[in-house]
Amino acid sequence: LTSIFDSVFSGSKRSSTIVQGLSASIYNWAELAINCLHGESDPRCLIQLLRLLAGLQEAFVPVLQSNFPIDALFDAVSAYYPVQFTPPPNMKVPVTKEDLVQALWKILSFTKYDEACIRAGRDSMFGLTLGLILDQLLPLPEDEPATLQEQKDGLMDLKLLLNISKTGNDAIVKVEAIEQTQIDAKALAQISSALRSIHSQTAIQGAAGTPGSVTPQQVSLLCRDLTSYIAFACEQQTKNKMYWQTFVKDTMQEILRGKSTSAWSRPDIVFLSCLASCGGVKSLKLVLDHSLPPLLEVVAETDLNSAEDDFTAAKRATAVSTSLFGIAALCAAVQTSANRQPAGVVLDPHPLQSD
Incomplete structure (x- = not known):
């Protein structure tokens, strides 16, 4: 079908007239x-219909263009x-879950x-x-919260949709959806x-979890990787500077x-470090300029010996520890960024990993 429609669509003026006449019928067919x-609900019928629809998507491009339903x-x-x-x-x-996933994704990722x-x-x-994936990752309050497996699957689907790929020795990561400006700033804010x-x-x-199951640590690491990949791609995008403004700054x-340094949470600090470690100089400088001085100030100026009571002493000790x-x-983000390997914050052992 694709080759036939291509031939008709690229033919003479008469062929163009034929295409216009066929458009309504083809639309109804779709x-x-x-x-x-x-x-x-029958998986045998479902897989056939999904494959048929994927084929129609491809075949009707020369004819329907913006009119495809x-x-x-x-x-x-x-x-x-x-x-x-x-x-x-x-x-x-036999129809497997993987068969259905591939057939469905072929439709959802066709752009x-x-x-x-x-x-x-x-x-x-x-x-x-993208909206469907974000709904999967963050369900509405009245719905059941996403499981770790659902979160991991959703993040992997997000990676597929953005078309994130590595080149060479993993030092360079490409995010095609950002390179091709397929995404807008509002959607980037939602992803962030x-x-x-x-x-x-x-x-x-x-790292809690039963053997063979998805652990919270696996999901958080995947979040960090995606954050660094997207931040790097946003900084490299010169056609739309709002990308970097939205996702990083x-x-x-x-x-x-509105937060004092003592109110910063460790997950938020790690998230900032992922932005800094993406491999982009601008992102690294921005995060260091705004994050490092207040952290150093807490360590330098907090007197742990002058607390009036145990509660105050514990609070100050926590602030110093977090700083x-x-x-x-x-510091780890600086090293990672210098190596241009946007794979998140790499420390051995990692600060979030228990002994």
């Missing part, structure tokens, strides 16, 4: 296929995200219509899918908020705003 998906397609397939499926025993036509949709003032598949929230939840839980200001922790994390 809508019919989409409507067949609603309520489908993206909203209708998303509404139909989003009900199956995230895929929760266990194959029943003795299934004659060839997005540019035309945005020009026409319509939602893009990238934006719709989600990463920071999940990191705060999981970093304080340590605004996030740092949000963490520090020393922050200084160590920022």
Whole structure:
């Protein structure tokens, strides 16, 4: 189909007229296929429909462009995200969870219509899918909180959607969605908020977990990696300077705003260190300029021996301990940034890792 439509679309003026005449019928065909998906629960039928819709997405690009029913397609397939499926025993036509995940993701990650949709003032598949992932990571208060497995899966899907890849010896990380300016500043702010929230939840839980299960430490490390990758890509993006402003500078200001140094939490300090360690000089300088002096001031000026009572002494000791922790994390960020390996804060042992 794709080759046929390409041939017709690129042909003569008469062919263009044919394309226009076919557009309405093709649109109806696409809508019919989409409507067949609603309520489908048989995995054998579901996998066939998902693959059919993915094929139609690709085939109809030359013809429909901004007219493809993206909203209708998303509404139909989003009900199956995230895929929760266990194959029943003795299934004659085997369908695995991985099969369904791949077929669904092929649809959700297809962005060839997005540019035309945005020009026409319509939602893009990238934006719709990003919202779906963020809802998975941070459910509404009235919904059940996300499990560690769901958080990990959502973060991995975010990594796939942003198309994050490493080159060479992992020293350079590319985030294609930022390089191609597929994302806007508002969405970046939402991603930053989600990463920071999940990191705060999981970093304080340590490495607890049953064997074979996802641990809080794994999720928090994934948050740190993604934070550094995105921060580095935002700093490298020259077409849209709001990227760096939103993801790095605004996030740092949000963490520090209205707080005394003694009120900084260790997860927030580590998150700042991830921004600093991304490999970008501007990010490193910004975080150090605003974070390091107040931490050093706490250590230099706090008198642990002049406390009037045990409570005050303990409070001061905690402030000094947290400040020393922050200084160590920022020093590690300098080393990581210097090596241009945006893989988060690397300390041995890591400050958040229990002995």
